[in-house]
Amino acid sequence: xTDWCDWKWQFRNRIRSLEKLxxxxxxxxxxxxxxxxxxxxxxxxxxxxxxxxxxxxxxxxPLRRQCFPDPRELSFSLGGMTDPLGEERTMAxxxxxxxxxxxxxxxxxxxxxxxxxxxNRKRMWREKKPGGVRERLQxxxxxxxxxxxxxxVIVSGGDPLLIPERMLDWFLGALQAVPHVEVLRIGSRAxxxxxxxxxxxxxxxxxxxxPLWFNTQFNHVREITPESAAxxxxxxxxxxxxxxxxxxxxxxxxxxxxxxxxxYGLERISxxxxxxxxxxPVRGTDHFRAEIxxxxxxxxKLWRTISGLCLPRYVLDCPGDRxxxxxxxxxxxxxxxxxxxxxxxxxxxxx
Ligand code: SF4
Numbered sequence: 301x302t303d304w305c306d307w308k309w310q311f312r313n314r315i316r317s318l319e320k321l322x323x324x325x326x327x328x329x330x331x332x333x334x335x336x337x338x339x340x341x342x343x344x345x346x347x348x349x350x351x352x353x354x355x356x357x358x359x360x361x362p363l364r365r366q367c368f369p370d371p372r373e374l375s376f377s378l379g380g381m382t383d384p385l386g387e388e389r390t391m392a393x394x395x396x397x398x399x400x401x402x403x404x405x406x407x408x409x410x411x412x413x414x415x416x417x418x419x420n421r422k423r424m425w426r427e428k429k430p431g432g433v434r435e436r437l438q439x440x441x442x443x444x445x446x447x448x449x450x451x452x453v454i455v456s457g458g459d460p461l462l463i464p465e466r467m468l469d470w471f472l473g474a475l476q477a478v479p480h481v482e483v484l485r486i487g488s489r490a491x492x493x494x495x496x497x498x499x500x501x502x503x504x505x506x507x508x509x510x511p512l513w514f515n516t517q518f519n520h521v522r523e524i525t526p527e528s529a530a531x532x533x534x535x536x537x538x539x540x541x542x543x544x545x546x547x548x549x550x551x552x553x554x555x556x557x558x559x560x561x562x563x564y565g566l567e568r569i570s571x572x573x574x575x576x577x578x579x580x581p582v583r584g585t586d587h588f589r590a591e592i593x594x595x596x597x598x599x600x601k602l603w604r605t606i607s608g609l610c611l612p613r614y615v616l617d618c619p620g621d622r623x624x625x626x627x628x629x630x631x632x633x634x635x636x637x638x639x640x641x642x643x644x645x646x647x648x649x650x651x
Contacts, residue, residue, distance in 0.1 A: 304348070304349070305496050306496065307494055307496040307497040307499070310347045310348055310349055310413070310494055310496060311347070311413060311462075311494065313347075313348050314345045314346060314347050314348070314413065314414075315344065315345070315346040315348075315351060316343070316344055316345055317344070318332045318335055318336060318339065318344070321335075321344065321346075321368070324351060324356050325356045325357065326356075326357075334371045335368075335369040335370075335371065337371075337374060338369040338370065338371055338373050338374055339369050341373070341374065341426075341584070342369065342373055342415065342417070342422050342425060342584055343415060343425050343426065344369055344415060345412065345413065345414055345415045346367045346368075346414050346415075347413050347414055347493055347494050349493070349494065349495070349496070349527065350363070350367060350413075350414050350492075350493045350494075351367075353522060353523065353525065354367075354522075360551065362519075362520045362522070362549075362551065362552040362553065362558075363520060363522060363523065365417070365549070365551055365552055365588075366414075366416050366417060366418065366519065366520075366549070366552060367414050367415070367416065367417065368417070369417065370417060370587065372586065372587040373417060373584040373585070373587075374584070375586065380581045380582050380583035380584065380585060380586055381581060381582065381583055382423040382582070382583050383423060384420075384580050384581045384582055385420070385580065385617055385618075387399075387421075392404065392443045392447075393436075393439040393440055393442075393443045394429070394436060394439070395407040395408070395429070395436055395440060396439075396440040396443055396444075398443070398447070398450075399623070400623065401449040401450075402449055402450065402451050402452060403450060403451065403452040403453065403454060404443075404444065404447075404450055404453055404454070405453075405454040405456055405487075406437075406440050406453060406454065406455050406456065406460075406471075407421075407424070407456060407457055407458060408433070408437060408455060408456070408457055408458070408460045408463055408468075408471065409433075409457045409458040409459065409460065409462055409463050410424035410425060410427050410429070410457065410458040411457070411458050411459065411462050412425075412457065412458050412459045412462070412489065412493075413459060413462070413489070413490060413493045413494035413497070414489070414493040414494070416489070416517075417584075417585070417588070418547055418549055418579060418582075418585050418588040419582075419585075420579075420580045420582045420585075421457075421458070422582065422584055422585075423582075423583075424458065433463060433467065434467065437467070437470075437471045437474075438474075441471070441474045441475060441478070444475060444478050444481060445478045448480045449480075450480065450481065451480060451481060451482045451483065452481070452482065452483040452484070452485060453475050453481060453483075453484055453485070454484075454485040454486075454487055455468075455471070455472065455475075455484065455485065455486050455487070456486075456487035456488075457487070457488075459488050459489060459490055460486060460487070460488055461486070461488045461490045461497050461498075461502070465501070465502060465505060468505075469505050469508075469509075472484055472506075472509040472512070473508075473509065476509055482511070483511050483512075483513065484509055484511070484512045484513075485512065485513045485514070485515060486506070486512065486513070486514050486515070487515045487516075487545075488514070488515075488516060489516055489517045490516070490531070491516045491518075491528050491531040491532050491535070491542070492516060492517060492518050492519075492523050492528055495525075495527040495528045495530065495531035496527065496531075497531075498531035498532075498534050498535060499534075500534065503534045503535055503537070503538040503540070504538065506535070506538060506540055507538040507539060507540065510539055510540065512540055513540070513541050513543065514535050514540050514541065514542045514543070515542075515543050515544070515545050515574065516532075516542060516543075516544055516545070516571070517544065517545050517546060517547070518544050518546060518562060518565075518566060518571070519546050519547060519549060519552055519553050519562070520552055520553055520558065520562060521558070521561040521562045521564075521565040524562075524565040524566070524568075524569060528569075529569040532569050532570070532571050533569070533570075536570055541572070542570070542571045542572070543571065543572045543573075543574035544566050544571050544572065544573050544574055544612070545574055545575040545576075545577060545612075546559075546562065546573070546575070546576050546577065546612065547576075547577045547579050547588075548576055548577065548578055548579055548590050548594075548595045548598075548614075549579060549588045549590065550579075550587065550588050550589060550590040551587075551588075552588070554590040554594055554595075554598070555598070556597075556598050556601045556602070559576075559598050559602065560602060560605070560606060563602070563606060563610040563611070563612070564606070564610060566610070567607070567609055567610045572609075573610055573611065573612035574612055574613070575612050575613055575614075575615055575624075576595070576599070576612040576613070576614045576615070577615060577616075577617060578590075578592055578595060578614070578615065578616040578617070578627065580617060592616070592627060595614055595627060596614070596627060596628075596629050597629075599614045599627070599628070599629050600629035603629060613626055614626070614627045614628070615627060
């Protein structure tokens with residue numbers, strides 16, 4: 301049990317092969333043969349912790365869907381692209397995406413505790429980065445330092461909490477030392493897939509680099525466990541606000557009740573629902589992409605029924621400087637055109 305709570309043990313014992321996956325499923329490895337070409341293109345990684353949350357025998361389990369390889373990852377019927385947001389084109393230096401004038405995003409590693417099958421950077425899982433990590437991070441700091449319009453740096457990946465802690469400490473400190481950098485942000489799914497990574501020592505280190513914001517990705521209420529809630533609580537206690545960026549995923553959270561339960565759960569653990577992303581047209585994720593209209597209908601119902609504190613912004617991320625386009629329900633627009641404000645007065649009010 302001591303090992304179970306040790307994030308390094310969890311990381312070392314990730315399921316990385318079909319043989320180990322077959323053991324977990326309690327079925328012959330031959331039955332997973334269709335998945336072999338999948339993991340050649342898109343590797344497999346699941347922490348024992350995340351595996352313990354799902355029902356391996358249930359193909360429809362929403363957590364299983366997020367982490368088990370699926371032969372549909374290799375059928376590109378909808379013509380997905382490896383890099384639909386054109387991130388590679390907007391890299392100022394290797395790994396540093398600079399799409400907006402006032403902020404940039406540093407990809408410090410391509411590795412993750414769990415490889416989410418819907419990931420929009422799954423192209424990076426197999427990439428070997430040239431040169432040493434320290435040199436790459438230094439080149440990012442240098443770009444930030446010579447670009448006065450940058451006031452915020454998002455440190456992401458992959459999962460930035462998987463690089464050595466001392467290196468992350470140095471990187472955050474070097475960015476913070478740049479006079480025009482006002483705010484840092486961490487993007488990590490560790491609270492969901494490897495919550496024991498959020499150690500008191502890590503939180504103490506992150507605390508030194510405030511103002512620092514933390515964004516994570518819960519996609520289903522069953523991912524909110526005593527462990528993940530405690531991980532978020534440790535960050536919050538260190539004065540680090542935690543927000544959530546879900547992805548709308550077919551068969552995982554693309555119905556009103558499931559989304560509502562997730563949002564209520566986030567509110568209970570003081571994690572602010574920030575964005576709900578329309579799933580990007582990434583190659584290998586076609587089977588996860590729900591219709592935009594499905595998302596709009598869910599948002600419409602949420603707007604009418606749940607507290608504004610629980611409401612994320614539903615957005616579509618677009619390439620280049622078009623950025624994030626808000627997707628808003630339109631049901632009240634005809635009434636506005638008629639100039640009939642009484643219908644607004646009768647509508648349930650957001651509190
Ligand atoms: S943790 Fe994030 S970067 Fe890593 S596989 Fe999942 S979605 Fe992709």
